[in-house]
Amino acid sequence: MRVVIQRVKSSQVTVEGRIIGKIGPGLNLLVAISDRDTETELDWMARKCLELRLFPDPQADSSRWDQSVLDIQGQLLVVSQFTLYGDCRKGRRPSFDRSAPPGMAEELYDKFVKKLRESGLTVETGEFGAMMEVDIVNDGPVTLILERESRSDQKLASVPTDDSGENR
Numbered sequence: 001m002r003v004v005i006q007r008v009k010s011s012q013v014t015v016e017g018r019i020i021g022k023i024g025p026g027l028n029l030l031v032a033i034s035d036r037d038t039e040t041e042l043d044w045m046a047r048k049c050l051e052l053r054l055f056p057d058p059q060a061d062s063s064r065w066d067q068s069v070l071d072i073q074g075q076l077l078v079v080s081q082f083t084l085y086g087d088c089r090k091g092r093r094p095s096f097d098r099s100a101p102p103g104m105a106e107e108l109y110d111k112f113v114k115k116l117r118e119s120g121l122t123v124e125t126g127e128f129g130a131m132m133e134v135d136i137v138n139d140g141p142v143t144l145i146l147e148r149e150s151r152s153d154q155k156l157a158s159v160p161t162d163d164s165g166e167n168r
Contacts, residue, residue: 001041002084004030007054007142011077013126014133021124026074027054028136031112032084033105034098036150042108044148046115049076054142069121076116079126079134080109102129 005027012022029049055067055074069076082105086094100108106128117123126132 001034001037001045001148002032003045003049003146004081004084005049005052005054005144005146006030006136007139008077009137009139011134011136013077013079013124014135015127015130020127021077021079023075023077023122023124025072025139026121027069027076028134029076029078030081030084030134031078031109032080032082033100033108033112034085034150035100035104037100037108038150039108039111041148041150042112042115045146046112048146048148050116050119050121052144052146054144070119073121075122075124077124077126077134078109078113078116079132080105080128 006029008023008026008028010022010024011026011028012019014020027049050070051068053065053068053071055065055069055072056063057066060066082096082099083094085096085099087096087098088094099105109128113123113125126134
């Protein structure tokens, strides 16, 4: 699972000319589900997104990031973006072999959104599978990439390879 997490002053997503999700201060999450993701990855990622300290404490005299989106009671805009698994290493057209098939991806994406909503924060979304326009007023800018590999991916990563990248 991959998430591009952005601290925002505001963000909104538009489909066919109408705004379908809009937030004020908080986090914009661009979310990609891999073909090996399970609820374990969803749980970890939801907790990480909610608890990661990306906001300065307005009471402190420091720009140090001491507060999470939960602490500031911020909002979340969650947008599905399978292209985060685009592999551009070969050829001129990205390969999306690692992206989950649409049915699986939508089911896991919906579960991820549900887990975020359990926090009590306002959570808005895009429209899964739609062509969307996302307007982001990045704060900072603060943009991070979070990734959580499934256990099967972690096992594959530890398989020794020769110089060509082929498994030995």
